Amino acid sequence: MPESLLPFSVGTHRRVALRIAGIAALLFVATTAFAQKQVLPARHIAPPVIDGVIGDEEWAQASVGEGAFDRTSGQRAAEPLKFWLASDDKYLYFAARLGDSQPGGIQETEYRTNTGLGSDDFVELDLDLSGSLADFNVFRINPRGATDVQLAGGRALKREWTGEFVAQGRVTASGWEMEARIPWQILVLPGAGPHDIRFNVDRHLQRLARDYVFFYDSGANHGDYPVWQAVTLPAQKLDRTLRLLPYTFAGYESDKHSGVINSGLDMKTMLTDKVPLVGTINPDFRNIENQILSLDFSRFERLAGESRPFFQEGAQYYNSALFASQRIGQFDAGLNSYGKLNNKLSFGALGTADFGHETDLVGNFTYDPTPNDSCRMSLTSLQRSHESNDAYLLRYSRQLGPLNVFVRQMGSQDSLQSRGNNAIVLLNYSRNGNGASIDYQRVSPNFLPRLGFFPEVDFKGVDWSAFLDHPYEKGTWSEFQADIHGLYYDRIDGASYRHNVAVDALGALRNGLVASFTGLSERFETYNDYLYTGSLGYPRGNVYRHIQVDVNTGRLEGFYYTSVASTISYRPLSRLQLNVTHQTVSYGGRQDQSILGFDYDLGRDQSVTGRAVRQQHDTNTYLAYRRSGNRGAEFYVIFGDPNALAQRSDVLIKAVFPIEVPI
Numbered sequence: 001m002p003e004s005l006l007p008f009s010v011g012t013h014r015r016v017a018l019r020i021a022g023i024a025a026l027l028f029v030a031t032t033a034f035a036q037k038q039v040l041p042a043r044h045i046a047p048p049v050i051d052g053v054i055g056d057e058e059w060a061q062a063s064v065g066e067g068a069f070d071r072t073s074g075q076r077a078a079e080p081l082k083f084w085l086a087s088d089d090k091y092l093y094f095a096a097r098l099g100d101s102q103p104g105g106i107q108e109t110e111y112r113t114n115t116g117l118g119s120d121d122f123v124e125l126d127l128d129l130s131g132s133l134a135d136f137n138v139f140r141i142n143p144r145g146a147t148d149v150q151l152a153g154g155r156a157l158k159r160e161w162t163g164e165f166v167a168q169g170r171v172t173a174s175g176w177e178m179e180a181r182i183p184w185q186i187l188v189l190p191g192a193g194p195h196d197i198r199f200n201v202d203r204h205l206q207r208l209a210r211d212y213v214f215f216y217d218s219g220a221n222h223g224d225y226p227v228w229q230a231v232t233l234p235a236q237k238l239d240r241t242l243r244l245l246p247y248t249f250a251g252y253e254s255d256k257h258s259g260v261i262n263s264g265l266d267m268k269t270m271l272t273d274k275v276p277l278v279g280t281i282n283p284d285f286r287n288i289e290n291q292i293l294s295l296d297f298s299r300f301e302r303l304a305g306e307s308r309p310f311f312q313e314g315a316q317y318y319n320s321a322l323f324a325s326q327r328i329g330q331f332d333a334g335l336n337s338y339g340k341l342n343n344k345l346s347f348g349a350l351g352t353a354d355f356g357h358e359t360d361l362v363g364n365f366t367y368d369p370t371p372n373d374s375c376r377m378s379l380t381s382l383q384r385s386h387e388s389n390d391a392y393l394l395r396y397s398r399q400l401g402p403l404n405v406f407v408r409q410m411g412s413q414d415s416l417q418s419r420g421n422n423a424i425v426l427l428n429y430s431r432n433g434n435g436a437s438i439d440y441q442r443v444s445p446n447f448l449p450r451l452g453f454f455p456e457v458d459f460k461g462v463d464w465s466a467f468l469d470h471p472y473e474k475g476t477w478s479e480f481q482a483d484i485h486g487l488y489y490d491r492i493d494g495a496s497y498r499h500n501v502a503v504d505a506l507g508a509l510r511n512g513l514v515a516s517f518t519g520l521s522e523r524f525e526t527y528n529d530y531l532y533t534g535s536l537g538y539p540r541g542n543v544y545r546h547i548q549v550d551v552n553t554g555r556l557e558g559f560y561y562t563s564v565a566s567t568i569s570y571r572p573l574s575r576l577q578l579n580v581t582h583q584t585v586s587y588g589g590r591q592d593q594s595i596l597g598f599d600y601d602l603g604r605d606q607s608v609t610g611r612a613v614r615q616q617h618d619t620n621t622y623l624a625y626r627r628s629g630n631r632g633a634e635f636y637v638i639f640g641d642p643n644a645l646a647q648r649s650d651v652l653i654k655a656v657f658p659i660e661v662p663i
């Protein structure tokens with residue numbers, strides 16, 4: 001690609017990176033204003049009726065907050081927000097009234113519990129009982145009373161394990177309102193007596209695809225988060241119960257031309273009032289629908305998302321480049337324990353064993369001495385019959401006003417590849433939707449954390465970016481985003497490796513139409529590559545009804561590259577969701593991938609789902625009836641294999657029976 005078409009030449013990367021670092025330092029020095037902390041006093045009230053109608057008398061004694069700001073820009077929201085917080089010995093009570101000048105545009109598709117609400121209007125209560133700002137419990141409610149729960153640390157969404165809360169909502173002439181009751185005992189409580197609880201209230205306005213918050217964190221000081229002051233918490237009841245989820249499936253497997261029967265067990269109990277223990281024996285990963293990677297070009301390995309419940313438990317406490325749970329395949333038995341040792345120290349410890357073949361161990365400790373400081377140490381170990389791998393991670397981050405400083409050191413010892421290490425120093429400045437970042441990283445050729453995800457090694461150099469995000473409260477435009485990103489990586493021995501620059505822009509209209517463009521120019525070893533990407537979608541942020549087209553064209557490693565992908569999500573009936581994607585790639589040949597998925601909702605805990613995947617000349621389909629997501633027994637009838645590459649005529653019936661044993 002001619003250098004004149006680039007925003008600036010590759011040779012200027014170092015000078016630009018140094019300038020950005022200087023600008024970030026000046027911005028930090030110039031930042032002296034800090035937000036004033038908002039405090040709501042604790043209030044005990046008589047239990048309100050949770051019917052979605054906020055009665056003036058029943059909420060009269062509750063603490064009240066009003067107002068909201070755009071999460072990105074800090075602009076004051078045009079639509080009003082008012083909320084109430086209160087408690088008693090058993091429950092936390094939350095209510096909110098959300099004004100909307102166009103109530104006919106309020107989205108309220110979902111009605112179930114523990115489900116995604118990303119395409120509906122919703123209000124969100126964030127609670128950090130530890131005060132560290134590192135362990136938020138998130139409760140989302142939409143106008144129909146549907147809920148989405150994300151408990152601190154990450155927990156699999158089985159009600160016998162997470163507990164639940166009750167919520168109701170309704171649309172009104174001026175917007176919508178809701179009420180909720182949350183049991184204290186489903187949370188990890190720091191101890192009986194009065195405590196200051198950090199909190200925030202968020203509001204998602206779907207027709208604008210914008211998020212608004214009661215407290216806008218401008219980056220000045222995380223310690224300015226609002227405080228719900230002197231809330232009297234009950235004593236945490238140590239649950240002396242062993243919760244068992246044994247499963248059995250039986251049926252016919254076509255590849256073996258024979259019947260199959262299999263059983264396993266999941267379990268959970270509490271070691272202390274703050275530390276659970278999760279275990280599994282012969283887990284059933286076969287019948288969990290895995291994500292499918294697209295055909296997009298990549299020089300490096302990609303990983304699909306994790307959907308296995310065993311690894312979702314405590315996921316927050318294992319989040320690092322050193323551990324990717326997808327690295328662990330089927331195993332015979334596993335144990336997973338995580339939680340808070342005190343308000344500042346948390347941990348995660350996980351082990352799996354495929355007897356006679358592989359043993360995997362993961363340990364993680366995080367220390368957050370203040371809301372602006374965080375330290376972490378992680379260790380992993382993989383042992384196979386003729387191979388071993390150990391790795392460590394040490395990192396420290398500090399928030400200095402709008403400037404974040406991040407330092408990390410990792411190392412590995414592999415029996416087949418000797419020692420390796422990685423070091424990175426990162427500065428990130430962000431305020432009012434604008435910012436810049438710069439980092440220097442060095443990765444040795446032999447760095448190999450086999451249980452982690454680090455696909456690129458043997459390089460050193462600078463990576464930088466600058467970005468802006470500007471929302472518009474009125475007019476035709478809804479939002480404009482732009483960023484420029486570049487990197488200058490050489491091999492450890494000094495040879496040229498990767499030098500690139502990319503420009504991204506996104507524009508969204510008030511009517512929901514969104515368009516984006518990306519231009520990339522890269523020198524990768526001996527190749528001069530370029531790639532242009534354009535995307536058009538409508539309406540923005542709606543997973544139920546959406547259409548999008550993505551086009552990529554360029555030259556990669558000496559060959560012309562073209563990719564055209566289209567995605568359609570449609571809800572022809574109130575309970576039937578269809579999702580169709582198709583991608584065609586031309587790159588030294590042609591590849592095609594088509595995916596059709598559907599979900600028919602039969603009730604709050606019953607559904608019929610299916611998926612058909614065609615890649616090149618192989619097609620696989622499966623169909624399943626599910627009765628799950630509620631209390632009590634779960635049942636599945638599965639035709640086919642959800643993750644096979646080609647069609648299989650399997651038929652399986654699976655049952656899960658919850659058992660509680662006092663201990």
